[in-house]
Amino acid sequence: MKNILTSEQMREADRHTIATEPIASVDLMERAALAFVKAFMQLHRDKNVSILICCGTGNNGGDGLAVARLLQQHGYDNVTVWIARFASRQSTDFATNLAKLHYCPIPVSEFFPSDEFPAVTQSILIDALLGSGLNKLLDGDWLRLVQHLNAARIPSIAVDIPTGLPADGIVPSTAQMLYAREAITFQRPKLSFFFPESAKAMDKFHVVDIGLDEVFIENLPADFKLVEASDIRGILRGRKRFSHKGTYGHALIIAGNTHTMGAALLCAGASVYSGAGLTTACIPAEGLLALNARYPEVMYTPRETLAENWEDADAVAVGPGLGLTVDLQHMLEYPAKPLVLDADALTLLARNKSLMKKLPPNSVLTPHMKEFDRLFGEHSNWWDRVNTARRRAVQHQTVIVLKNQYTFMIMPDGQVYINPTGNPAMASGGMGDVLTGMLTAFLAQGYPPQEATILACYMHGSAGDRLAAEGMAVIPATELIAAIPVTWDAIVQSNC
Numbered sequence: 018m019k020n021i022l023t024s025e026q027m028r029e030a031d032r033h034t035i036a037t038e039p040i041a042s043v044d045l046m047e048r049a050a051l052a053f054v055k056a057f058m059q060l061h062r063d064k065n066v067s068i069l070i071c072c073g074t075g076n077n078g079g080d081g082l083a084v085a086r087l088l089q090q091h092g093y094d095n096v097t098v099w100i101a102r103f104a105s106r107q108s109t110d111f112a113t114n115l116a117k118l119h120y121c122p123i124p125v126s127e128f129f130p131s132d133e134f135p136a137v138t139q140s141i142l143i144d145a146l147l148g149s150g151l152n153k154l155l156d157g158d159w160l161r162l163v164q165h166l167n168a169a170r171i172p173s174i175a176v177d178i179p180t181g182l183p184a185d186g187i188v189p190s191t192a193q194m195l196y197a198r199e200a201i202t203f204q205r206p207k208l209s210f211f212f213p214e215s216a217k218a219m220d221k222f223h224v225v226d227i228g229l230d231e232v233f234i235e236n237l238p239a240d241f242k243l244v245e246a247s248d249i250r251g252i253l254r255g256r257k258r259f260s261h262k263g264t265y266g267h268a269l270i271i272a273g274n275t276h277t278m279g280a281a282l283l284c285a286g287a288s289v290y291s292g293a294g295l296t297t298a299c300i301p302a303e304g305l306l307a308l309n310a311r312y313p314e315v316m317y318t319p320r321e322t323l324a325e326n327w328e329d330a331d332a333v334a335v336g337p338g339l340g341l342t343v344d345l346q347h348m349l350e351y352p353a354k355p356l357v358l359d360a361d362a363l364t365l366l367a368r369n370k371s372l373m374k375k376l377p378p379n380s381v382l383t384p385h386m387k388e389f390d391r392l393f394g395e396h397s398n399w400w401d402r403v404n405t406a407r408r409r410a411v412q413h414q415t416v417i418v419l420k421n422q423y424t425f426m427i428m429p430d431g432q433v434y435i436n437p438t439g440n441p442a443m444a445s446g447g448m449g450d451v452l453t454g455m456l457t458a459f460l461a462q463g464y465p466p467q468e469a470t471i472l473a474c475y476m477h478g479s480a481g482d483r484l485a486a487e488g489m490a491v492i493p494a495t496e497l498i499a500a501i502p503v504t505w506d507a508i509v510q511s512n513c
């Protein structure tokens with residue numbers, strides 16, 4: 018796991034590194050600029066390309082000036098610098114880097130409030146106007162400049178953060194940003210990069226190490242952590258010699274209805290392919306033929322005999338394609354089992370919120386944004402939504418899997434884990450049913466809810482990434498299911 022820091026914590030990490038390494042802050046800026054330049058050179062190998070570097074007068078602007086000098090030293094000889102002199106203050110390290118730039122053959126233009134901006138004639142923009150110091154939405158001259166630069170429609174590479182995007186906190190829908198094709202960000206991705214609102218600010222981001230004290234960073238109390246492949250290797254167990262189907266638990270999937278039987282099949286299939294020793298689908302009898310044809314490995318039980326099957330199960334999923342006529346309240350009176358509630362079960366819960374109190378501790382809820390808002394109230398931004406999820410997970414002692422491009426996994430202690438895997442090829446119906454089946458299978462295999470959740474979300478996205486890398490522009494959910502075992506094997510093998 019990697020701690021994701023607030024901008025205040027990032028400043029603390031800067032200060033700590035400066036004081037204890039020790040390193041002068043201007044030398045840390047130089048290191049950051051060099052890390053940026055190295056990453057930039059990987060992205061843009063053509064040294065004849067004309068580059069416009071737009072700088073503010075804070076430390077982000079200081080980075081931009083150092084980048085200009087270093088690019089020129091690395092053979093990029095068509096660099097132009099614009100400085101936005103909209104504030105009366107400039108940072109000390111900005112001033113030092115401006116003085117150094119005077120010895121380089123790089124044209125520098127300065128713009129003051131109300132100045133007209135010339136047409137942008139360069140092919141690439143480097144955005145070093147404002148970084149993590151952003152303290153309000155862009156307006157006035159800043160907004161005018163950003164709109165002028167956006168209108169030029171040339172690829173922009175942001176230094177640390179696209180100008181106008183807050184590093185954390187609410188990203189208002191009215192916020193305007195300097196759109197970046199890529200952001201090269203220092204040491205850690207910023208929290209807001211994981212919110213859908215950041216799609217307005219950039220296409221993608223790269224993280225570069227600028228040598229801040231990692232031990233210090235990892236010891237900071239962080240509410241948000243990013244899951245890494247090494248965490249999954251640490252959690253995921255291989256199959257044991259002399260094991261048998263009883264070793265790997267029994268998953269019970271309560272799902273499906275006349276028009277939504279596919280959801281039940283996808284969920285049950287994902288459970289089989291995610292290693293549950295046994296999987297039973299509790300579906301309407303009319304789905305039996307399809308179930309046997311598609312997944313003969315899965316056992317069937319009618320709704321009438323659910324109580325006995327519940328006894329035998331090691332983990333239970335309720336919801337995919339279930340419809341709204343089942344008696345969820347009655348089910349929650351059965352003995353407590355590791356439980357996953359998804360789709361229609363979440364709608365039933367939203368209709369009768371008092372049932373939240375009946376959920377066994379550590380139950381896992383897997384809402385997408387709309388299901389979440391139905392349960393816990395409308396939200397106009399993701400910062401608020403994730404913070405509500407944290408409060409509710411603590412209040413109800415549940416795990417909340419708030420699904421999206423980056424899925425937020427919120428634990429009963431309020432800690433948030435961010436899943437980095439997955440891609441837009443997975444944006445197709447049934448993907449959530451597959452996730453629920455995977456999660457239930459891992460619970461049935463005895464993984465504690467926190468581990469089962471992290472494992473399922475990571476491997477779900479990782480299977481999607483594997484298929485996308487093989488050339489699948491769109492991934493049907495059934496294909497994702499089939500890719501789970503090879504994804505699993507690749508993770509286990511990468512341990513050796």
Ligand SMILES: NC(=O)C1=CN([C@@H]2O[C@H](COP(=O)(O)OP(=O)(O)OC[C@H]3O[C@@H](n4cnc5c(N)ncnc54)[C@H](O)[C@@H]3O)[C@@H](O)[C@H]2O)[C@@H](O)CC1
Pocket residue numbers: 028031032042045046049073074075076077078080104108146147148149150151152153154155156159176177178203227
């Ligand atoms: N030692 C350090 O602190 C390091 C900082 N680094 C760079 O420093 C950046 C942060 O620098 P700063 O803290 O100087 O802040 P910025 O350079 O992001 O912003 C400068 C100043 O602009 C003003 N401002 C903010 N939002 C505004 C708005 N909407 N309209 C008008 N004025 C606004 C604020 O007074 C702010 O302090 C990072 O993003 C990173 O690029 C890197 O050089 C690494 C080391």
Ligand SMILES: Nc1ncnc2c1ncn2[C@@H]1O[C@H](COP(=O)(O)OP(=O)(O)O)[C@@H](O)[C@H]1O
Pocket residue numbers: 385420421422423424438439440441442443444445446447448449450451452477478
């Ligand atoms: N663009 C994307 N990037 C990463 N993951 C995605 C993307 N689109 C969808 N997914 C994943 O697919 C699943 C979709 O879940 P959900 O909306 O419940 O689907 P459904 O209701 O069709 O089963 C989630 O786990 C989500 O994280």
Ligand SMILES: [K+]
Pocket residue numbers: 077144145146147148175176177178179180
């Ligand atoms: K920037």
